[in-house]
Structure formats: C-alpha cells, structure tokens
Amino acid sequence: xxxxxxxxAGLLAGCGDSHHEHHAGEKxxxxxxxxxxxxxxxxxxxxxxxxxxxxxxxxxxxxxxVLDGHMENYVRLTNTTLAVSAQVGGQSQALSFIAAATPASxxxxxxxxxxxxxxxxxxxxxxxxxxxxxxTIRGARFENVTFNFPKGNExxxxx
Numbered sequence: 001x002x003x004x005x006x007x008x009a010g011l012l013a014g015c016g017d018s019h020h021e022h023h024a025g026e027k028x029x030x031x032x033x034x035x036x037x038x039x040x041x042x043x044x045x046x047x048x049x050x051x052x053x054x055x056x057x058x059x060x061x062x063x064x065x066v067l068d069g070h071m072e073n074y075v076r077l078t079n080t081t082l083a084v085s086a087q088v089g090g091q092s093q094a095l096s097f098i099a100a101a102t103p104a105s106x107x108x109x110x111x112x113x114x115x116x117x118x119x120x121x122x123x124x125x126x127x128x129x130x131x132x133x134x135x136t137i138r139g140a141r142f143e144n145v146t147f148n149f150p151k152g153n154e155x156x157x158x159x
Contacts, residue, residue, distance in 0.1 A: 033071040033154075037063070041071065041152045044135070044142045049075060051132075053149055060122040064097050064115040066137065074105070074113035075137060082115050086130040086149075093121060095130070126150070 035041045039054035052065040064082060066075045082097040097115035101108050132145040147153035 035071060036067070037065065039063075039065070040147070040150045041154055042132075042145065042147045043152075043154055044137070044145060045140060048140055049137050049142075055122060055149070057123055057126070060118050060120055062095065062097075062117050062119075062122055063100075064117070066113045066115075074107075076107060076111050076113050077137065078110055079115075080109060082132070082135060084117070084130050084132050086128045088121055088125050088128045093119065093128075095119060 033041060033050060035050075035052040035054075037052055037054045039052040042051040042053065044050065047069040049069060050067045050071045052067060052071065054063045054065070056062070064084075066077055067073065068075055077099075080099045084095040084097065086093045086095055095117040097117045099109040099112050100114045100116045102112060102114050107113060127148070127150065129146065129148050132147075133143065135142045135145065145153070
C-alpha cells in the first residue's frame with residue numbers, strides 16, 4: 001500500500017525537480033522542451049510557463065508565443081502589450097509586443113497567446129540579451145526575467 005502511494009506521488013510530480021533523477025543502470029535523460037515554432041524558449045518560474053520568441057529577420061518581425069510549462073499548449077492572455085528591453089551593441093532598445101489575433105484558432109486581441117513586435121534593428125541583429133520587467137499569467141507574477149536571444153534561459157540550454 002505504501003509503495004503504491006509513493007509510486008503515485010512520483011507520477012504526479014510530473015515536470016518538477018524529480019525529472020533529474022534516474023534509476024540504477026539507466027542513463028540520466030535530458031529534460032527538454034521543444035519550441036513548436038523552432039524559436040527561442042524562455043522559461044518562466046519553475047517551468048510554470050514558457051515564452052517562445054520567433055524572429056523573421058527579413059521583415060524585422062519578432063513573434064512571442066505564450067505556452068504552458070511543457071510547451072505543448074497555448075496560454076491566452078488578456079494583455080494587449082508586453083514590454084521587453086534588449087541590449088543591442090551597448091544600447092538599450094525597447095521591443096513593444098502587441099497582441100495579435102489568430103483567426104484560425106479563434107484568438108482575438110485581449111484573448112490571445114500571440115504577440116508581435118517590429119523593429120528595424122531586428123533585421124540585422126541575431127544575438128542580444130533581454131529582460132522582461134513584469135509579466136503576469138493567470139495570477140502568477142514574473143519579474144526581471146532575463147534571457148539571451150537566440151539561446152533562451154533554460155539552465156541546460158546549449159551554449
């Protein structure tokens with residue numbers, strides 16, 4: 001009885017810290033999430049949520065998708081803007097992401113998981129450090145989230 005309770009608790013732990021454990025004889029597995037659009041993953045909290053940044057350099061467009069902790073489902077926000085501060089060539093640049101409607105999924109401004117920003121410098125900049133000052137998702141508040149584009153901020157992300 002105790003064994004089945006312990007086993008059930010282990011299964012319910014899901015994506016928490018237990019994902020780094022392995023059993024004797026097994027090789028430890030890397031815990032990774034794959035961004036659905038091939039972009040840059042940014043983890044929020046202890047994998048509560050993820051953001052995915054996707055750059056279309058030719059047009060200077062960057063898209064930001066809000067996703068769940070496993071990067072499998074979109075999370076809609078009521079926000080109409082999201083602010084990101086980037087350091088580019090020693091200068092601070094603002095990226096103002098605007099909520100975007102996605103008719104195929106029924107998402108509308110004020111109820112969307114997609115935000116877009118345009119900037120001329122995005123056409124030529126392939127690497128920069130950035131900070132999200134404040135972002136609230138379903139009551140969870142995230143402050144001063146730092147990341148590198150295109151590396152992200154996952155602790156086990158490739159250098």
